[in-house]
Each structure stands twice: as structure tokens, then as C-alpha cells.
Amino acid sequence: MQALGAVIEPDLRRDLASLNMIRDLKVEGGQVTFSILLTTPACPLKGRIEREAREAVLTVPGVERVDIGMDANVTAGARGGRLNLPMKNVIAVAFGKGGAGKSTVAVNFAVALAQADASVGLMDADVYGPNIPIMMGVQRVPKAANKKLVPLEAHGARLMSMGFLVDSEKPLVWRGPILHSAPSASSFRTWTGAA
Secondary structure, rough: OHHHHHEEEEEOOOOOOOOOEEEEEEEHHHEEEEEEEEEOOOOOOOHHHHHHHHHHOOOOOOOOEEEEEEOOOOOOOOOOOOOOOOOOOOOOOOOOOOOOOHHHHHHHHHHHHHOOOEEEEEEEOOOOOOHHHHOOOOOOOOOOOOEEEEEEOOEEEEEEEEEHHOOOOOOOOOOOHHHHHHOHHHHHHHHOOOO
């Protein structure tokens, strides 16, 4: 643990030991095993942190082998508003203008986080032009189970979109009371039963 106290987390500029990032440390003969608890699974510096931790522990006399597991503990931030969703974190991608790239950004966020082993759900609430199904390459209708829609999956992310619920070959008029009664973000949990 003293050797790991010399390894500095690059963003926080403090050592791994004082940040309480070392978990399940075990020493058995010449083998040392532990996990490093990151603040996010998508940490861009995790390779560097792992390498420096390994090098530091290998300087301890008698240590021959170091096995390191990387884990993440994403804490839920304080969120305002009235959304009552069973999830740790919500990233909302929004802009006041059409064609700015909101869907592109949302898809890239979702896929990148899924590739970094985060559990990801992507909800496309665009009633005028839901294009997440096209961007994610999914053109099926979600199945129902226990009176709820089951999200479809693509590229490691679970998906729900208004585009799954309407016929893409037929025109659909969204105006007035019809538009205002469309499912809202807060009803996503009701649709899917999942985050």
C-alpha cells in the first residue's frame, strides 16, 4: 500500500492510496492482487494508472507478479427536476435547433460508454424525426413482456425510440393534443420497466 501511495491519479493529482482507490489487496507469496476503483469506467487514463501501479508494486522486495483488476464506481449526482428514473446518471443531449447533431452526439456517447463497460440505455424522444433506430441499425418493433416494452439492443446499448413505435413507411401527423399526449421522458420507465 505504501508503494501504491506513490502512484498519482493524473486528473485528481493525489495518490491512489489516499484517494481510497485500492480495493481487495491480497499478498500471497510473491503474488500481489488488487483492484483499482476508478471514478468512471470510461477513464481515458486507466491504462496509464494501471501501468504505473504495476511498476510501483513490482519495486517492493519479494514481489514477482502483480494482477490488477480495473473497476469503476460512478456516483449519482444530485439531480433536480421531477424525473424519477431508476438509474445512477442521466446525460441529456439537447439543443434549441434542428440538424445540430444531437442524435449523432447521443449515439456516440452511448456506444463509447457501452464499449467502456458501462450499462447504457439510449432513449430517443424525438417525435418529429426519430432517427436513432437508423443510426444504430435497428429497424424492429420492441416486444412486450409483463405489459411493458422491452428495449432493443445494439452496439452494447439498450434502445427505446418513438421510431420503433410508428410505421416508417406511413405519414404521421403530430400536432395539438396528439403531440402533447405522446409519451414523455418520464414515461420511459413505464414503457420498458428498465433503465
